[in-house]
Each structure stands twice: as C-alpha cells, then as structure tokens.
Amino acid sequence: xIRLAVRxxxxxxxxxxxxxxxxxxxxxxEERGPGYVEYAIYGxxxxxxxxxxxxxxxxxxxxxxxxxxxxxxxxxxxxxFHKPLLVGERLWLRPSWEPxxxxxxxxxxxxxxAFGTGAHPTTRLxxxxxxxLSEAGEASGPLTDLGTxxxxxxxxxxxxxxxxxxxxxxxxxxxxxxxxxxxANGVRVEVEKLNLRAELPALAPTTVANxxxxxxxxxxxxxxxxxxxxxxxRSNSGEAPSNPPPxxxxxxxxxxxxxxxxEIAAAFAPAGLAEADxxxxxxxxxxxxRNG
Numbered sequence: 684x685i686r687l688a689v690r691x692x693x694x695x696x697x698x699x700x701x702x703x704x705x706x707x708x709x710x711x712x713e714e715r716g717p718g719y720v721e722y723a724i725y726g727x728x729x730x731x732x733x734x735x736x737x738x739x740x741x742x743x744x745x746x747x748x749x750x751x752x753x754x755x756x757x758x759x760x761x762x763x764f765h766k767p768l769l770v771g772e773r774l775w776l777r778p779s780w781e782p783x784x785x786x787x788x789x790x791x792x793x794x795x796x797a798f799g800t801g802a803h804p805t806t807r808l809x810x811x812x813x814x815x816l817s818e819a820g821e822a823s824g825p826l827t828d829l830g831t832x833x834x835x836x837x838x839x840x841x842x843x844x845x846x847x848x849x850x851x852x853x854x855x856x857x858x859x860x861x862x863x864x865x866x867a868n869g870v871r872v873e874v875e876k877l878n879l880r881a882e883l884p885a886l887a888p889t890t891v892a893n894x895x896x897x898x899x900x901x902x903x904x905x906x907x908x909x910x911x912x913x914x915x916x917r918s919n920s921g922e923a924p925s926n927p928p929p930x931x932x933x934x935x936x937x938x939x940x941x942x943x944x945x946e947i948a949a950a951f952a953p954a955g956l957a958e959a960d961x962x963x964x965x966x967x968x969x970x971x972x973r974n975g
Contacts, residue, residue, distance in 0.1 A: 688723045688749045696720040697940060701895040715966070768802050771814040774839060776802065779867075788842050792835055792864055805937040808962060808969035809836050809893050812935045816889070817843040821933065825849070825887035829879055829902065830894040830938075834861030834872055840891070841870035850874040851884055890931040896943045899936060900950055906930065907953035930954050930974055937969035944968050 691699045693715075703711050703722050712723040767777035767784070775787035783789045813836065816822060822844035828837040831850030834857075841848045850861050850872055858874050865872040877884060879898065883905050892899060934956055939947055941963050948958040948970055956972040963969075 686723050686751050688721050688751070690719045690721045690747050690749075692718070693720050697896060697943075701897045768807070770807055770810045773814055773818075774810055776810075776835070788839070789868075790835070790839055790842065791867055792833060792838075804964035804967040805893050805939075805969065806835055808937045808964055808967065809891055809935050810839055811962075812960075812969065812971055813839055813843060813891070816933065821889070824889070827851070827884065827887040827890040827931070828872075829883075829890065829892035830898065831861050831872075831874060832857050832893070834864045834874065836891050836893060837861060837872045837874075838865055838868050838870055840889075841865070841872055842868065845889060846871075848872050849884070849887070851877040851879060853878045853880075886931045888929075888932040889935075890933070891935040893937045895938045896940070896947060899938065899947055903947070903950035903954065906951065906956075930956065932974045934972040935969065936972065937967070939968045939970065940966065941968045944970060948972070 689699065689703065699720075700711065700713075700722060703724065714721040714723070767775060767781045769775055769784070769787070773787055774790060775784040776790050776792065777783070778793050779791050813822075822840070824845065826837070826840045826845035826848045828834075828840070828848065828850040831837050831852045834850055837848050837850040838861075848871070852858060852861070852874070853876060855876065858876050861872060861874045865874075875884070879894075880901050883902065886906075892902060894902075934951065936947060936951075944961050948961075951972055955974050957975070958970060959973040960971040961968065
C-alpha cells in the first residue's frame with residue numbers, strides 16, 4: 684500500500700481537492716498545517732494517479748508531492764483509532780467490530796472500503812439534517828443521493844424511513860461500495876453510475892448532495908436551466924419523458940467551505956430553492972434549501 688501526499692497552499696486547497704476527488708475516487712485524507720493543506724490518497728502500486736496528473740491538479744499552488752510505503756499491517760491499525768460516532772444523539776455510526784448502541788439507529792461501515800466511513804464533518808452535517816428532517820416527520824417518500832460515495836447518507840436515509848432511495852455516482856468503486864454497505868445494513872438502495880457534471884437524474888422531493896463546490900455549481904446550473912431540468916432520464920428509445928421532473932422540495936448540501944455558502948446558496952436560487960438553514964463543523968459547512 685502506498686500513501687501519496689499532496690501539499691498545496693491554503694488558497695489553492697479547494698481547487699486541488701475538487702480535482703483529486705476526480706482523480707482518486709477511493710477517498711482523500713486531509714491534514715492542515717502552517718501555510719499548507721495536505722491531501723493524502725492511498726492505493727496499491729499502479730492504482731494511484733500519475734504524478735503528472737497530480738501536479739496539473741495542484742497547479743501553481745503545489746508545495747510538494749511525497750509518496751511513502753504504508754506498513755503491511757495498515758488495515759489492522761484502523762482499529763486502533765477508528766471509533767464509533769454518535770450523530771444527533773440518535774444515529775450510531777460504527778465499524779463492524781464495535782457493538783451496537785441500544786436506542787439508536789445502527790449504521791455499520793468499515794474503513795478500508797471506498798470513500799471513507801462517514802466520519803468526515805461534511806457527512807456528519809448531512810446526517811444531522813437527515814435526522815432533523817426525520818424527527819419533523821419528513822422521512823417518507825423517495826430520496827436522491829448525488830455523489831453517493833460509500834452510500835452512508837443513502838443508507839441512513841433508508842433506515843430513517845425514506846423509500847425508495849437512489850444513489851448516483853460516476854465511479855465504479857462507489858457503486859460497488861454502496862451496494863456492499865447497503866447489503867451489510869439490511870437496506871435497499873438503488874445505485875447507478877452517472878456523470879453528474881453532464882446530466883442530472885430525476886430528483887426526488889428530498890435530495891442530498893455531499894460534493895465539493897465546483898460540482899455543486901454545475902448541479903445548480905443544470906437544475907436552474909429549464910432545458911436541463913426538463914431532461915429527465917431518457918427511455919431506451921432516446922425520447923425524453925413528456926412530464927419534466929419537478930425541482931426537489933428539500934435539498935441538503937455539504938462539502939462546502941464556510942466562505943462558499945453564500946455563493947452556492949445563490950447558485951441554487953434560480954431553481955426556486957431558498958436557503959432555510961446553514962451550519963458549520965470546523966472548516967466545513969452545509970446548507971439546507973427549501974423549494975419556495
């Protein structure tokens with residue numbers, strides 16, 4: 684196993700992270716230090732992006748790229764520091780070797796699979812919103828998870844009562860990870876490979892998207908464009924459906940830096956989605972949007 688660490692200037696961190704997310708679909712580890720932000724990706728020999736791709740992604744903000752070999756017992760070491768997490772006093776997010784917690788919604792995701800375990804602040808923020816929507820009696824009907832990753836949000840939604848739950852991602856490892864994790868949790872999540880930069884699926888009344896700001900901007904543009912909004916999933920004949928999909932009633936967005944909140948909220952306004960709430964967790968933030 685190899686750890687490839689990319690250090691960049693804080694000013695370039697957003698751009699580098701967005702590009703690395705595309706280059707390294709198995710997840711990105713973040714560390715901040717004085718004058719730099721470090722993103723690390725893991726993989727076997729031949730599985731990681733070429734250094735040239737990394738350097739292009741980082742651009743002028745690149746500080747250094749360092750590759751180090753990870754010890755053979757790396758996977759076992761996860762158990763030394765990967766602990767269960769209680770979200771909203773109700774959702775128990777845990778690895779399989781930790782016991783369930785009585786009186787909570789149990790969600791099991793092991794580390795080492797694609798896209799992490801759900802403990803990142805952006806995921807926690809989304810989970811908090813889903814829990815609050817559930818407590819308000821809104822956990823019913825379909826839900827769409829854009830950029831589903833390991834499927835943590837989709838699985839949590841299914842356990843909270845949304846159905847059907849559909850997840851979309853453009854990477855095969857995400858499709859595989861979501862399928863495996865959903866089966867391990869005993870829930871049904873329909874997952875499909877789709878390049879969200881190119882098109883949107885028909886969105887459910889409740890939609891969640893935990894992605895970086897550049898991708899969310901593209902989603903907002905498509906959603907606000909009447910032509911794109913009317914372009915639902917086409918049938919096998921290639922004909923678009925006669926009834927365009929409606930704008931979601933509730934949208935949860937994360938993967939944002941606090942400084943990006945105003946811009947992203949404004950980007951979704953043309954689609955009729957207005958900011959209802961915002962919150963942050965450390966260096967990350969999330970938005971709750973409502974239709975009308």
